[in-house]
Amino acid sequence: xxRVDSRFEIHIPPFPGDQGQKVQQFHFVEQCFNVPLxxxxxxxxxxxxxxxxxxxxxxxxxxxDALGILLGQRWESTKLHVVLPQYLIRTDSIAxxxxxxxxxxxxxxxSNSAALMFDTSLGSFVDPEFEVIESANVQRTAIxxxxxxxxxxxxxxxxxxx
Numbered sequence: 001x002x003r004v005d006s007r008f009e010i011h012i013p014p015f016p017g018d019q020g021q022k023v024q025q026f027h028f029v030e031q032c033f034n035v036p037l038x039x040x041x042x043x044x045x046x047x048x049x050x051x052x053x054x055x056x057x058x059x060x061x062x063x064x065d066a067l068g069i070l071l072g073q074r075w076e077s078t079k080l081h082v083v084l085p086q087y088l089i090r091t092d093s094i095a096x097x098x099x100x101x102x103x104x105x106x107x108x109x110x111s112n113s114a115a116l117m118f119d120t121s122l123g124s125f126v127d128p129e130f131e132v133i134e135s136a137n138v139q140r141t142a143i144x145x146x147x148x149x150x151x152x153x154x155x156x157x158x159x160x161x162x
Contacts, residue, residue: 001061003030031061035128037083038066038099043076063116063127067102070145077148082118087132088125097122102145105138116144 008028031037038060046053053076060066070078080099089095097120105126107113115138116127126133 001032002059003032033061034085034087035061036063036085036088036125037061038063039081039083040066040069041079041081042069043078045074045076062129063102063118064129067116067144070102078145079149080145080147082120084120084122084125088128089122095122098147100147100150101143103140104142104144105140107133108137108139114141 004024004026005028008026010025010027012025038058040058040060041055042058043053043055058066058069060069066080070080080102082097082099084095084097086092086094099118099120101119103117103119105115105117107115115133116129117135117138117140118125118127124135126135126138
């Protein structure tokens with residue numbers, strides 16, 4: 001979750017075609033909870049050969065929201081990074097990692113409990129949306145998203161090493 005303050009709002013006129021949409025932009029926001037912070041980059045598909053393509057960037061505080069953006073439409077390309085809090089990586093500072101895959105998982109011993117697990121360059125972690133769960137306590141059931149630039153990597157072997 002993010003907290004915003006109107007003192008830090010940037011007033012930019014809407015782009016042509018965005019009339020009627022209420023979009024607010026801020027140059028300063030507060031991340032209220034100590035959870036992973038997702039940085040999602042998406043490149044829309046070009047419709048015509050004269051179309052200008054530009055990357056759009058989003059921030060999210062939940063893996064499910066990042067997944068919603070990644071799967072929201074057919075993108076030309078996607079990239080996902082995550083800022084990992086200290087308690088997940090057991091260090092004294094936060095770390096930025098590239099995410100290679102998002103998995104749907106079942107929590108061991110809980111038949112109706114689902115979670116999202118993510119593989120990164122720093123290891124595999126379970127999104128602590130509701131509670132902190134060790135990756136050893138979940139079973140992967142389905143891959144939901146995979147980084148297109150790392151598509152040739154065996155994600156099961158990578159996650160077993162982490």
